[in-house]
Amino acid sequence: MLLSSLCVVSITLAVMLGPVKIEPFTVWKIALSHIPYIGDFIEPDWSKSQENIIWTIRFPRVLLGAVAGAGLALAGAVIQALLRNPLADPYILGVSSGASVAATTIIIFGGFQIFGQYALSIGAFLGAIVSIVIVYILAQVSGRINSSRLLLSGVAVSMVLSSITNYIVLSAPKEQGMRDAMFWMMGSFSGGKWEHLMIPAIVVAAGLTFLLFQYRALNALLMGEETAKTLGINTDSLRKILIIVISLLTGVIVAVCGSIGFIGLMIPHISRFLIGSDHRRVLPVSALLGALLMIWADVGARLVLAPQEVPVGIITSICGGPFFIWLLRRGNNSLGGGNK
Numbered sequence: 001m002l003l004s005s006l007c008v009v010s011i012t013l014a015v016m017l018g019p020v021k022i023e024p025f026t027v028w029k030i031a032l033s034h035i036p037y038i039g040d041f042i043e044p045d046w047s048k049s050q051e052n053i054i055w056t057i058r059f060p061r062v063l064l065g066a067v068a069g070a071g072l073a074l075a076g077a078v079i080q081a082l083l084r085n086p087l088a089d090p091y092i093l094g095v096s097s098g099a100s101v102a103a104t105t106i107i108i109f110g111g112f113q114i115f116g117q118y119a120l121s122i123g124a125f126l127g128a129i130v131s132i133v134i135v136y137i138l139a140q141v142s143g144r145i146n147s148s149r150l151l152l153s154g155v156a157v158s159m160v161l162s163s164i165t166n167y168i169v170l171s172a173p174k175e176q177g178m179r180d181a182m183f184w185m186m187g188s189f190s191g192g193k194w195e196h197l198m199i200p201a202i203v204v205a206a207g208l209t210f211l212l213f214q215y216r217a218l219n220a221l222l223m224g225e226e227t228a229k230t231l232g233i234n235t236d237s238l239r240k241i242l243i244i245v246i247s248l249l250t251g252v253i254v255a256v257c258g259s260i261g262f263i264g265l266m267i268p269h270i271s272r273f274l275i276g277s278d279h280r281r282v283l284p285v286s287a288l289l290g291a292l293l294m295i296w297a298d299v300g301a302r303l304v305l306a307p308q309e310v311p312v313g314i315i316t317s318i319c320g321g322p323f324f325i326w327l328l329r330r331g332n333n334s335l336g337g338g339n340k
Contacts (some may be wrong), residue, residue, distance in 0.1 A: 003288035007066065010295045014062045017299055019307070020053055030054045061192035062295060064200070065312070068189070068253045069263055069294025070287035071204040075249040076264020077271070077286045078211060081218045081279065082242050085150055086269065086327055090128075090250040091261035093154035097161035098131025099124040099247075099254035104165050104181050108172045121199055125251030131157060132243055144225075187260035187313030189298050196256050203252045207245055208287055214238070215279040222277060260313045262320020263290055269327070293319075 015027050026046050033039040034055060072090065079088045079095075090096050102123040106112060112119035135157050139150035165185060172178040211218070217238055220228040225235050253260075271285040294312070297319075301312040 003285065003292070007288060007291055007295075010292055011062050011066065014065075014295050014299050015054060015058045017303065018053070018058065020050075022050055022054060026050065027054055031059060056193075060194045060197055061189045062298070064192040064197050064256065065189050065294045065298040066291035067197065067200045067204050068257045068260065069267075069290035069292070069297075071200060071207065071249045071253045071290075072260065072263040072294075073267035073271075073286040073290025074204065074207055074211065074283060075246045076266075077268035077279070077282055078218065078242055079246050079264070080268055081221050082239060082246075083150055084222065084224070087151055087265070087324070088154075089262065089265035090246065091259065091264065092151070092158065092324075094131045094135050094158035094161055095128045095247065095250045096254055096259045096261065097158045097165065098134075099128040099251045100165045100185060100259045101131075101161050101168070102127025102251075103255050104168050104185065107181055108168060108178075117195075118199070120255040121252050124255035125248055128251035128254070129244065129247035131161060132247055136243070185258055185313075186311030187258040187316070188301075188309070188311050189257055190309060192256075200252050200256055203248055204287070207249050208283060210245065211283050212280065214242075215283065218279040219277070258311075258313065260294075260316055262316050262323065263294060265327075266320055266323045267293065269323075 012024050012027055016022050016024060029042055030046060030051050031054070033042045033044065075090045075095070076088070079090060079093065080086060082088075103120055106120050106123045112123050115122050135150070135153045138153035138157070141149060169178055169181045169185070172181060217228070217233050220231050220233055221235070221238075228235050267286050267290045268282065271282045271289055275281045275285055293316075297315040298312050300315050301310045304310055304315075
């Protein structure tokens with residue numbers, strides 16, 4: 001309840017902040033006025049420009065940031081449990097890079113046009129699932145996952161895919177397309193619109209609901225694959241399903257917002273530090289913390305060099321890089337240790 005309240009307050013402040021300052025009551029009166037039936041009881045006392053700024057520009061952008069942060073945090077929590085590696089993250093393990101290759105190809109050269117407005121999301125999802133399967137295969141030793149090989153495989157695959165993405169961008173037929181793609185690759189919510197919000201919101205909500213039903217299986221995975229099997233869990237089937245969920249969450253978010261790193265690494269660890277390692281609590285807390293961090297990262301991206309905008313991926317990397325180093329330096333990298 002506290003985190004949910006903080007999310008509401010953060011959304012309000014994030015929508016208020018900008019070149020044009022707007023009162024919090026005006027923010028919510030404008031928002032509620034667009035809700036059927038409720039809007040009939042609200043008397044408009046704001047200008048048309050205020051309504052355009054709040055409803056058309058800022059609100060969908062802030063909500064998209066919250067959804068993206070929640071989705072990436074969920075993907076990070078699941079991939080860390082699946083691989084039992086505290087350094088696992090969709091960005092570090094190449095999932096985001098795979099989605100970026102497919103998404104930039106579609107943005108610059110087209111493709112999957114048969115799917116219409118869903119082409120980018122479907123392409124990014126396919127790119128994400130291919131990359132994570134490659135990393136997973138490379139990390140296996142005698143049929144088992146080796147944590148060191150996993151991390152090295154993820155970094156190697158991520159570097160290769162990032163190079164491919166850069167080549168695709170440099171091959172863009174128009175300079176403006178190249179500039180837009182480069183900005184998008186570093187993560188941005190500047191193009192956030194209401195029509196961009198529906199698919200990520202549905203995927204993240206459905207993903208959270210599904211994962212909450214799987215919390216016992218995720219808890220068992222933390223104790224090892226053999227232990228999970230003795231508890232009656234079909235680990236092979238569960239692994240495949242979780243890979244699809246991780247790829248879907250990451251791919252859809254990358255398709256809309258670009259590649260944003262370290263949210264999936266930091267947030268699950270912070271959640272476990274606060275409330276322990278039970279995924280019944282870790283998953284919703286991670287989603288809320290991810291939403292909070294991303295909202296304020298986007299505020300920083302908008303205001304730190306105003307009127308210019310910094311890609312939000314730079315802000316998250318500035319925070320995530322030191323956090324990653326701290327994890328490497330820790331004596332105990334256990335995922336099940338709660339506050340240890």
